[in-house]
Amino acid sequence: MPKIHVTTTVNGGETEFLCEAHHTLLSVLRDTLGLTGTKEGCGSGDCGACSVNMNGRVVCACLVLAPEAEGATIETVEGLAGEAGMHPVQRAFIETAALQCGFCTPGFMVAAKDLLARNPDPSETEIRYWLAGNLCRCTGYDKIVRAVQKAAREPGRHART
Amino acid sequence: MQYFRPTTLEDAVAHLRAHGPGVTILAGGTDLVVQIRAGLRAPEAVMDIKRIAPLSEITRTEEGGWRIGAAVSGAEISAHAGLCADWPGLVEGVGLIGSMQVQSRATPVGNLCNASPAADSVPAMIAAGATVYVLGPNGMRKIPVEEVAQGPGKTSLRAGELVTSVTLPRRAARSADAYLRFTPRAEMDIAVAGAAVNLTLDDSGRCTFARVALGAVAPKALLVPEAGAALVGTMLESDALRRMAAAVTAACAPIDDKRGTATYRTAIAPVLARRAVALAQTRAAA
Numbered sequence: 001m002p003k004i005h006v007t008t009t010v011n012g013g014e015t016e017f018l019c020e021a022h023h024t025l026l027s028v029l030r031d032t033l034g035l036t037g038t039k040e041g042c043g044s045g046d047c048g049a050c051s052v053n054m055n056g057r058v059v060c061a062c063l064v065l066a067p068e069a070e071g072a073t074i075e076t077v078e079g080l081a082g083e084a085g086m087h088p089v090q091r092a093f094i095e096t097a098a099l100q101c102g103f104c105t106p107g108f109m110v111a112a113k114d115l116l117a118r119n120p121d122p123s124e125t126e127i128r129y130w131l132a133g134n135l136c137r138c139t140g141y142d143k144i145v146r147a148v149q150k151a152a153r154e155p156g157r158h159a160r161t
Numbered sequence: 162m163q164y165f166r167p168t169t170l171e172d173a174v175a176h177l178r179a180h181g182p183g184v185t186i187l188a189g190g191t192d193l194v195v196q197i198r199a200g201l202r203a204p205e206a207v208m209d210i211k212r213i214a215p216l217s218e219i220t221r222t223e224e225g226g227w228r229i230g231a232a233v234s235g236a237e238i239s240a241h242a243g244l245c246a247d248w249p250g251l252v253e254g255v256g257l258i259g260s261m262q263v264q265s266r267a268t269p270v271g272n273l274c275n276a277s278p279a280a281d282s283v284p285a286m287i288a289a290g291a292t293v294y295v296l297g298p299n300g301m302r303k304i305p306v307e308e309v310a311q312g313p314g315k316t317s318l319r320a321g322e323l324v325t326s327v328t329l330p331r332r333a334a335r336s337a338d339a340y341l342r343f344t345p346r347a348e349m350d351i352a353v354a355g356a357a358v359n360l361t362l363d364d365s366g367r368c369t370f371a372r373v374a375l376g377a378v379a380p381k382a383l384l385v386p387e388a389g390a391a392l393v394g395t396m397l398e399s400d401a402l403r404r405m406a407a408a409v410t411a412a413c414a415p416i417d418d419k420r421g422t423a424t425y426r427t428a429i430a431p432v433l434a435r436r437a438v439a440l441a442q443t444r445a446a447a
Contacts, residue, residue, distance in 0.1 A: 004164060020162075021163055021164035022162045022197065024198075043198060044195045045194075045195060045260075045262065045263055046349070048260065048262055054265075057234075057265035057266075058261060058265055059262055059265045060262045060263070063190050063195065064194070065164065065207070065209075068187075068190075068211070070166070130261055132260055132349050133260020133261050133262045134260075
């Protein structure tokens with residue numbers, strides 16, 4: 001079976017890759033493009049560890065077939081920090097110690113950045129619902145919610161949204 | 162596995178004709194990709210319909226209702242002011258499917274065609290009286306939404322057919338719908354039971370039209386005509402609600418599984434239906 005040639009934009013740069021039809025965007029990001037910040041947890045869309053932003057919406061990369069990325073704009077956790085340093089969500093996760101093992105953290109941060117871009121002042125309930133598709137088995141979620149609240153309070157949080 | 166990405170309906174039909182039952186339609190992929198990865202399905206080819214422009218649109222029908230293309234995601238529906246105003250129950254059913262990430266991709270038409278008895282958008286589409294447009298080798302046919310699912314994972318769609326859209330009828334004044342489900346977890350869970358109600362009131366508050374549909378209490382989502390009939394002509398007073406609830410109980414034919422027992426599902430479905438009537442009534446009167 002001939003491989004499929006895909007041209008896409010990942011973290012602001014035009015990227016090309018070859019894949020087979022059954023490959024997922026997650027496997028291409030990690031194994032072909034070396035972007036291993038995006039994690040595979042469940043592989044069935046339940047845990048959110050593979051959350052990436054695709055064409056302006058957060059998706060589970062494990063549920064996207066790689067050829068679907070043709071012409072898409074994708075941002076992974078590697079794209080959160082810019083020349084000015086870490087994204088406010090990243091800083092807030094560090095400052096509130098909102099992680100333990102860290103496996104779920106990239107997915108949470110990608111999802112939280114999108115929440116704050118859409119809703120700069122979310123309530124705790126809105127944060128918890130928005131992040132319901134991201135599972136964390138370490139923290140009990142409380143510090144993660146506090147981190148998102150902290151990032152929401154930070155001036156300049158929209159600088160790279 | 163091959164991957165096709167047609168940009169016109171004509172090309173889509175040609176792929177379906179060429180590859181027959183070996184081609185599976187990919188919209189949001191939130192069920193299909195999981196099934197492929199779990200080895201439950203091994204299609205020879207998937208056909209991605211998201212680049213077919215008319216399938217990605219929410220438009221007005223000539224009759225003044227709404228047409229939702231087969232590739233429209235839950236997130237797009239929840240963000241659509243017209244659908245939120247006319248069909249809040251359908252929007253809440255769609256919005257209960259999976260997480261925010263799943264909402265970014267999952268489509269109500271996919272929810273329908275996956276034919277899970279617990280599909281959250283389907284009871285609301287049935288209560289709404291939605292019509293499904295199906296394109297096949299012999300052209301377009303349309304069927305009532307309740308005739309699509311036949312049982313778990315089974316539909317009445319034939320090989321070579323593609324659902325292009327679902328339409329919702331024009332809204333009469335003082336009409337509203339509601340969908341409620343019971344789940345142990347508020348988000349990211351699958352309905353133990355669900356109930357959708359769509360009704361119209363007259364100026365005095367009397368119910369002039371009602372449809373009641375249930376999810377997760379039978380092999381497929383059910384329209385319960387007797388439950389709707391129990392409401393029509395009434396002020397939705399307690400006697401009418403009791404008759405409606407009895408019709409709901411009588412329609413339940415659930416299974417025991419890890420989410421709930423048949424006894425529990427049968428007990429909770431009429432409770433959800435009563436609450437959905439109250440919610441739809443409040444919305445319709447507002």
